[in-house]
């Protein structure tokens with residue numbers, strides 16, 4: 001049995017495709033919806049906080065039961081917790097799930113909470129994928145490269161993917177989509193931050209005309225240790241080149257007080273499986289005191305379920 005099949009079987013039995021709500025840098029309190037198995041993606045970005053891509057693919061399929069996912073969302077929405085966005089994100093590229101369009105349509109029938117999709121843009125050249133996103137309120141596509149050479153270097157794509165076709169897909173999507181588009185650019189020092197490359201990105205942005213351009217850099221432990229962040233000064237310089245609708249979104253977490261009825265260690269593990277997190281982030285997200293979180297972290301560490309890593313002087317917890 002393949003890993004993918006095992007994962008699907010496990011999901012049918014027990015796993016959750018929703019997590020949070022977690023405080024997000026951009027979306028307030030975001031209820032995460034994770035619709036592909038860890039880590040299924042068309043890219044293998046050097047900065048990926050989920051580690052190396054185990055299943056690199058461009059083939060779409062319905063990985064999990066849509067009715068199970070919708071039931072989980074309904075339960076979370078009716079729990080009374082504050083949710084600002086229902087966000088498709090998580091363990092890989094959400095557009096690889098062929099049920100995405102159906103899931104968004106069904107969610108929109110049952111709640112007025114806006115739906116966001118974070119995507120790496122690679123499948124936007126397909127009409128079926130653009131159509132799947134049409135009912136979302138917000139799409140946050142990434143564009144880290146404007147040349148094939150840099151695309152290969154930073155995003156390490158599925159072999160047939162071409163950045164020119166992806167940019168054309170983004171352009172078509174921006175013309176067809178009625179909701180908001182916030183374009184994210186992840187900048188890695190010495191890889192995609194040269195003045196000439198930033199000029200090329202600017203040309204692409206001028207055609208796509210997103211509502212916002214959001215600059216990010218490597219703040220969490222990356223897949224490759226040599227993926228280095230830009231300084232705030234460098235980010236400010238690039239922001240001034242890219243224009244008025246450009247903002248820097250690195251590392252600002254809203255304060256939150258969310259109570260959770262879930263088992264604390266389970267809730268912590270669920271967060272850690274999605275991305276490396278600090279003690280402060282866990283405490284803020286779950287609305288629990290640091291002492292209580294430390295006790296749970298100690299026991300998860302002792303059981304060998306998680307490990308701690310230090311990155312840029314911050315201690316992160318991630319799956320072992």
Ligand code: SF4
Nearest residue numbers: 041043044045048120
């Ligand atoms: S950063 Fe996103 S697009 Fe890149 S490999 Fe990780 S999950 Fe895929």
